[in-house]
Amino acid sequence: MNTNKILQEIKSYAILSIAVLIACVGWTGFLIPSDIIGGGVTGMSTSFYFLWGWDVGITSLIINIFLILLAIRVLGLSYGVKTIYCIVLFSTFLTLLTKHFTEPLVSDVFMATLIGASLAGAGIGILFTNGGSTGGTEIIAMLVNKYKNISLGRLLLMFDIVIISSSYMVFQDIEKIMYGLISMAIMTYCVDMVITGNRQTVQLFIISEKYEELADKILTVGNKGVTIIDGIGGYTREHRKILMVISKKRTSSILFKIIKEIDPKAFITMGSVSGVYGQGFDKIKT
Numbered sequence: 001m002n003t004n005k006i007l008q009e010i011k012s013y014a015i016l017s018i019a020v021l022i023a024c025v026g027w028t029g030f031l032i033p034s035d036i037i038g039g040g041v042t043g044m045s046t047s048f049y050f051l052w053g054w055d056v057g058i059t060s061l062i063i064n065i066f067l068i069l070l071a072i073r074v075l076g077l078s079y080g081v082k083t084i085y086c087i088v089l090f091s092t093f094l095t096l097l098t099k100h101f102t103e104p105l106v107s108d109v110f111m112a113t114l115i116g117a118s119l120a121g122a123g124i125g126i127l128f129t130n131g132g133s134t135g136g137t138e139i140i141a142m143l144v145n146k147y148k149n150i151s152l153g154r155l156l157l158m159f160d161i162v163i164i165s166s167s168y169m170v171f172q173d174i175e176k177i178m179y180g181l182i183s184m185a186i187m188t189y190c191v192d193m194v195i196t197g198n199r200q201t202v203q204l205f206i207i208s209e210k211y212e213e214l215a216d217k218i219l220t221v222g223n224k225g226v227t228i229i230d231g232i233g234g235y236t237r238e239h240r241k242i243l244m245v246i247s248k249k250r251t252s253s254i255l256f257k258i259i260k261e262i263d264p265k266a267f268i269t270m271g272s273v274s275g276v277y278g279q280g281f282d283k284i285k286t
Contacts, residue, residue, distance in 0.1 A: 016132045020089045023123025028097035030116025033104040037167035039160020039184045041136030050170050057095030064135035074143055086132040113183045121187035125194025160184045201276045202252050206243040208266035217258050246276055
């Protein structure tokens with residue numbers, strides 16, 4: 001293994017560790033001490049904690065063992081190694097931080113729900129984008145998403161509604177269930193925002209007299225593919241060349257710099273696309 005690959009792996013695991021910590025702070029600093037039962041294996045473990053005093057981290061680790069083996073079998077060994085790392089680290093942080101945060105970091109239950117769910121969702125989203133998982137329903141969601149183009153956040157929400165609703169047996173309180181559902185809605189939104197924000201793709205149409213120079217610069221400097229389309233003006237009936245470029249949103253600023261440098265008067269439209277499949281983008285799933 002070369003030095004660059006080793007550094008990439010170290011960076012990857014460092015990001016996973018930070019993401020796990022963020023998610024754990026959301027659970028242990030806000031949700032659990034506020035008596036809010038969320039979804040997934042962590043939510044189930046929280047229920048057992050309130051019912052019988054079982055350690056949240058150890059319980060979630062035991063429940064996840066079967067799902068870890070399933071992830072390794074279906075998603076591959078490399079994914080399984082990261083999953084094992086994240087689940088063990090997540091369980092360890094849960095055990096340590098649950099003992100540390102005996103009271104919620106904020107007194108208002110709604111604010112605790114908002115902040116805790118946002119942190120937990122952001123942490124899970126970062127894990128997903130870096131090939132990790134905290135286990136439980138997240139693994140099930142990743143298994144489904146491997147073969148179907150379905151939002152991970154929506155899958156998690158469907159699985160977790162059942163778990164949250166069962167918390168009525170713990171508190172006999174409808175209000176607690178509603179806070180749990182609100183936390184999962186916020187968590188779902190944050191997961192989707194982190195994932196789509198990282199993968200969001202845009203489509204640019206560029207009309208310019210200097211289309212050849214623009215196309216060459218976009219190919220060489222922007223490192224983007226370009227399609228040259230023949231167009232006819234609806235009013236003037238003039239023949240024009242139109243450049244079509246697909247780019248990740250986070251790198252689209254490079255294209256605008258190139259266009260501004262070559263032809264500041266170019267006509268440009270940019271729109272978000274819901275999916276791009278093929279070389280350099282996502283694989284087609286059936």
